Amino acid sequence: MAETTSLPGEELTAERAKAGQPPIVAATGRDRGQGPYRRLVLRGATVIDGTGAPPIGPVDVVVEDGRIVQMKKVGSSLSTIKEKLRPAAGDHEIDCHGKYLTPGFVDCHAHSGVAYHAANGWVPPVDYVYKLWLAHGVTTVRDMGSFNGLGWMQGQKTLAAEHKIAAPRLLAYCYFPAVNDMLKTIHTPEEARAWIRGIAERGADGVKFFGAPPNLMQAALDECGKVGLRSGCHHAQMAVTRMNALTTAKWGLTSAEHYYGLPEALYEDRIVQKFPSDYDYSDEYFRFSVSGQMFAQAAKPGSAKWEETLDAFLDLGFTFVPTFTIYDANRDLMRARQADWHKEYTWKSMWEYFKPQRGGHGSYWYRWSVQNEIEWKEQYRLWMQFINDYKNRGGRVCTGSDSGFIFQIYGFGYIRELELLQEAGFNPLEVLRAATIQGAALCGLDEEIGSLEVGKRADILVHDVNPLTDFKLLYGTGALRLNEERNTGEYVRGLRYTIADGVVYDTAELLADVRALVATSWEGEEASQAVVAPSLAQSSDPVAQPKAAKKAKAAAPKAAKETAAKNATTKKAAPAAKPPRIRREAAE
Numbered sequence: 001m002a003e004t005t006s007l008p009g010e011e012l013t014a015e016r017a018k019a020g021q022p023p024i025v026a027a028t029g030r031d032r033g034q035g036p037y038r039r040l041v042l043r044g045a046t047v048i049d050g051t052g053a054p055p056i057g058p059v060d061v062v063v064e065d066g067r068i069v070q071m072k073k074v075g076s077s078l079s080t081i082k083e084k085l086r087p088a089a090g091d092h093e094i095d096c097h098g099k100y101l102t103p104g105f106v107d108c109h110a111h112s113g114v115a116y117h118a119a120n121g122w123v124p125p126v127d128y129v130y131k132l133w134l135a136h137g138v139t140t141v142r143d144m145g146s147f148n149g150l151g152w153m154q155g156q157k158t159l160a161a162e163h164k165i166a167a168p169r170l171l172a173y174c175y176f177p178a179v180n181d182m183l184k185t186i187h188t189p190e191e192a193r194a195w196i197r198g199i200a201e202r203g204a205d206g207v208k209f210f211g212a213p214p215n216l217m218q219a220a221l222d223e224c225g226k227v228g229l230r231s232g233c234h235h236a237q238m239a240v241t242r243m244n245a246l247t248t249a250k251w252g253l254t255s256a257e258h259y260y261g262l263p264e265a266l267y268e269d270r271i272v273q274k275f276p277s278d279y280d281y282s283d284e285y286f287r288f289s290v291s292g293q294m295f296a297q298a299a300k301p302g303s304a305k306w307e308e309t310l311d312a313f314l315d316l317g318f319t320f321v322p323t324f325t326i327y328d329a330n331r332d333l334m335r336a337r338q339a340d341w342h343k344e345y346t347w348k349s350m351w352e353y354f355k356p357q358r359g360g361h362g363s364y365w366y367r368w369s370v371q372n373e374i375e376w377k378e379q380y381r382l383w384m385q386f387i388n389d390y391k392n393r394g395g396r397v398c399t400g401s402d403s404g405f406i407f408q409i410y411g412f413g414y415i416r417e418l419e420l421l422q423e424a425g426f427n428p429l430e431v432l433r434a435a436t437i438q439g440a441a442l443c444g445l446d447e448e449i450g451s452l453e454v455g456k457r458a459d460i461l462v463h464d465v466n467p468l469t470d471f472k473l474l475y476g477t478g479a480l481r482l483n484e485e486r487n488t489g490e491y492v493r494g495l496r497y498t499i500a501d502g503v504v505y506d507t508a509e510l511l512a513d514v515r516a517l518v519a520t521s522w523e524g525e526e527a528s529q530a531v532v533a534p535s536l537a538q539s540s541d542p543v544a545q546p547k548a549a550k551k552a553k554a555a556a557p558k559a560a561k562e563t564a565a566k567n568a569t570t571k572k573a574a575p576a577a578k579p580p581r582i583r584r585e586a587a588e
């Protein structure tokens with residue numbers, strides 16, 4: 001254990017584990033999804049390919065061994081399909097007449113579970129996270145920080161690639177440990193370079209920065225370029241005065257996460273944001289309320305500075321991953337807190353974690369006010385305009401969710417980001433492009449995924465309703481509609497199947513699994529752990545298993561029992577590790 005935790009990419013994980021926040025329970029088996037098939041045929045679909053091209057149909061799509069091998073237009077409308085044009089039968093077929101296909105979504109800023117939630121009880125197993133992602137069409141995830149450790153990520157990444165767990169394609173970006181107020185084990189440029197080489201050798205896909213002393217950051221980014229690692233930075237306030245997003249972009253950074261560092265690149269009558277004199281970064285109310293004043297202090301839209309900053313980023317081929325969704329509560333706290341999905345889909349310890357509390361990250365509602373919400377609305381107006389202007393100039397903007405904080409739930413938060421890109425001025429096809437091919441390009445995977453094209457991996461979403469009409473239809477809860485016949489409201493859900501690397505997931509099944517899991521989280525830790533364990537068994541202690549299974553039988557609530565029975569692939573039962581209830585400073 002000691003050797004593993006001292007390897008590059010494990011620093012933050014090791015530190016957290018010492019403080020009672022161990023990595024969350026990994027997935028070990030696949031209990032959902034059919035395939036990949038030798039030959040899968042999707043018949044008669046309208047295709048929206050993700051490149052920005054408009055819908056076209058009817059098309060028969062043929063997938064062989066997880067790769068798209070044919071996309072055949074079989075008529076000019078559903079009623080004029082020419083049967084003789086149709087490709088040969090598959091060993092599995094999905095009737096897509098009247099349905100819509102899009103590429104699977106890329107979540108460019110996500111976390112495969114957050115150990116911080118241990119501060120408020122039992123942390124959801126990662127199966128909860130994966131199933132919510134898949135149920136919302138997310139087929140590729142750029143894990144920004146690999147907070148469960150690079151070894152953990154690599155294990156899950158491999159199991160996902162081998163279709164042995166029900167999970168999206170995973171990419172591991174490691175936390176760069178040179179941050180004074182978080183964790184700092186790197187002190188010299190030489191150490192920074194050696195660390196980058198170290199994580200590259202261990203198979204990392206990239207680096208997640210929070211800022212660092214400029215000489216370390218510069219050395220690390222230079223080394224990233226040499227070894228072929230990509231990078232993203234959350235330009236934290238404690239580091240941003242020494243390097244804003246444009247500085248790091250010039251040093252070779254791939255993408256800026258969130259908004260931090262961007263207004264600073266737009267300052268023209270100051271270098272440092274005007275902070276209140278009693279500001280304290282450790283106080284999360286200050287941190288998040290004052291950061292809502294950043295854009296108001298920057299150059300105005302359309303000004304010379306605004307325009308030249310857009311051009312400078314564009315010249316560098318830079319990417320923005322705004323994650324509008326994760327700060328959405330700042331504009332309207334009650335809306336985020338009362339979202340339709342919390343009741344059935346929000347895990348208990350997460351819900352407790354989101355409530356106002358000191359020590360929790362993003363739980364800063366100590367005295368959130370009308371004034372705070374007004375400032376954040378203005379912040380969004382300016383921030384969204386910059387991001388939309390950047391897209392209009394040809395700059396790359398990608399879709400990330402950062403769920404797990406601030407009342408945002410995995411999967412649901414991603415769909416909210418689609419809504420917010422549309423609010424920023426992207427038309428629906430532009431939103432879809434950001435969510436698919438642009439995300440794939442950011443990850444360096446656009447030869448393999450991100451659009452529906454012959455030769456690409458089969459990451460395909462099957463929609464019952466055209467998603468361009470309303471992204472709200474993609475929510476696991478659906479969107480509220482009037483049922484004309486019954487003259488009453490009903491929720492309509494558009495996403496039927498998520499095909500991830502050729503494996504076909506029924507989203508209704510995934511959502512049912514999640515609801516059952518979540519129910520157990522509210523029934524009490526003991527019952528939940530014993531019951532959830534069958535599909536997530538991780539313990540290597542075989543003696544403990546029969547005991548746990550017995551306990552599960554005795555303690556399990558009805559819904560959970562049904563889940564356990566459905567989870568046919570893994571028979572083992574083992575207690576999940578019970579994290580101690582330790583409140584600890586968390587600091588992303």
Ligand SMILES: [Zn+2]
Pocket residue numbers: 109110111144402588
């Ligand atoms: Zn994040």
